[in-house]
Amino acid sequence: MSTPGSPPAYEGMYSKLLDDEGAYVERNRRPDVGQGAHPVSPVVLALRQRGPGPYRFATICLAALCVVLLISIIAVTVRYSNKPEPDGESNSDPQKQTQDANVTALTAIIMKLREEKKQLQKEKEELQAKLAAMKAPEVIKPTTKAPVVCQTDWRLFNNSCYFISTVQRSWLASQQFCQTKGGHLAIIHTAEEQTFLWNLLPRGHWNSYWFGITDEQTEDQWKWVDGTTLVGGFWEAGEPNNHINEDCGYIVKTRVLERVAIRSWYDAPCSMNLPFICEKEMGAGTT
Structure with a gap:
């Protein structure tokens, strides 16, 4: 090269x-040879x-x-x-047609599945709505009730009517009288209730009133007339002292202005004759 x-x-x-x-x-x-030789x-x-x-x-x-x-x-x-061979191109055409047919079939399947999904979702929502309606509590329309009205000489406080007696009885006789009126000796749970009743009492030298508490069954285990146990209370300092078999409670209100409602409970013998306080629970609209 x-x-x-x-x-x-x-x-x-x-x-x-x-x-x-x-x-x-x-x-x-x-x-030595001329040109003619060679x-x-x-x-x-x-x-x-x-x-x-x-x-x-x-x-x-x-x-x-x-x-x-x-x-x-x-x-x-x-x-x-x-350049691709003509035979190769002719051979690829059927394969391409097959692929296109497969894609078309898959697309149709996907569209069908989407429609079925929408239908199932709609049925699910309808079932959930029916289930919620079955579980929903029945709506009770509020009714207008008449206010509580107490009888004559009874005073209203928190849906209870209270009666302040002017006669004297023993603790047991006082409870029996209140029961004949549809009530019981007063049960006092809150300072507001205690203050309300104490304000109803007149002042005096030693004005005292039975209410519904006693430890007659078990000493120092004070219970209300409905059988529930006393929690706390509004005892005067040093009370209850069970000085002479004192198993029943009473409230005292005197002329001494320094005395307060939340320290006015004492214990005394249940046989003493004292005025008393009755209580009768009232439903709304009850007379």
């Missing part, structure tokens, strides 16, 4: 032929006279033509090697 700038291979081969022919003639020529070929002589110029030009043109053809062949080969 020739390198850039060097003469073509054909030119070298041609020059070599000429040189070999000349050398052959020179070796076989005798100095005549030189007319072709060789003509070539020697003309020189290698025209053949060199033809050789260059031929080499250039070969290069152009080689380049053309390479270009055509590369072009057609990248």
